[in-house]
Amino acid sequence: MIANLTDMQGIIAALLVFDMARVADIADQLAGRGKFVSTLEFLPGEVRKRHGKVVDIATELAxxxxxxxxxxxxxxxxxxxxxxxxxxxxxxDAERRKEMENK
Ligand code: HEC
Incomplete structure (x- = not known):
């Protein structure tokens, strides 16, 4: 989702000016969103699990x-x-990717 992209951009921008406090804050935000998504029961298990993975890495990043x-x-x-x-x-993008590969 677009918020994840915004967070990644913010993390990179902050890293490039050595603002580690800001990197940590944004990484916390990314982990928090991933945690929320990973608890949504209507989502397929695989999607929830992979968002859980993002949480783990974002926590390590922070x-x-x-x-x-x-x-x-x-x-x-x-x-x-x-x-x-x-x-x-x-x-x-699995379907779209298949189409691209068949061209
Ligand atoms: C568990 C699988 C999964 C992971 C992990 C994941 N995404 Fe997505 N992402 C999706 C799906 C599915 C969509 C399409 C959702 C929709 O259309 O509502 C999407 C949509 C998007 C979009 C399109 C904009 C939008 O709101 O639809 C962006 C940008 C995006 N993701 C960025 C990221 C970034 C950055 C990360 C990593 C921090 C990430 N995603 C991690 C599955 C994932």
């Missing part, structure tokens, strides 16, 4: 920011992005 470890933050940003795109690849 911890890395609180520790002031910029390299670890950058690595966790990448790990979050891999989780976003693997879900979009396998669940969200």
């Amino acid at each position: 911890a890395a920011a609180r520790a002031g470890d910029e390299n670890a933050v950058a690595m966790k940003v990448s790990t979050v992005l891999m989780e976003c795109s693997s879900c979009h690849y396998n669940l969200r």
Whole structure:
């Protein structure tokens, strides 16, 4: 969802000006939203589980920011992005992807 994208943009912008407190705040927000989504019973189990995964990584990202470890933050940003795109690849856009591959 668009709020997740906004959070990732905010985290990257804050990382690039070494504002670790802001990185941690936004990562907390990302984790909080993921936690909420992962409890929504009407969503398929796989979608809930994968949002739970985002929560775990966002929590680690916040911890890395609180520790002031910029390299670890950058690595966790990448790990979050891999989780976003693997879900979009396998669940969200699976049909569209098949069409692209058949062209
Ligand atoms: C569990 C699977 C899953 C994960 C993980 C996931 N997404 Fe999505 N995302 C979706 C689905 C499904 C949609 C389409 C939802 C809809 O149309 O309501 C979507 C839609 C979006 C959109 C389109 C805008 C919108 O509101 O429809 C953006 C941008 C987006 N996601 C970004 C992200 C980012 C950034 C992350 C990682 C922090 C992420 N997503 C993680 C499944 C996921």
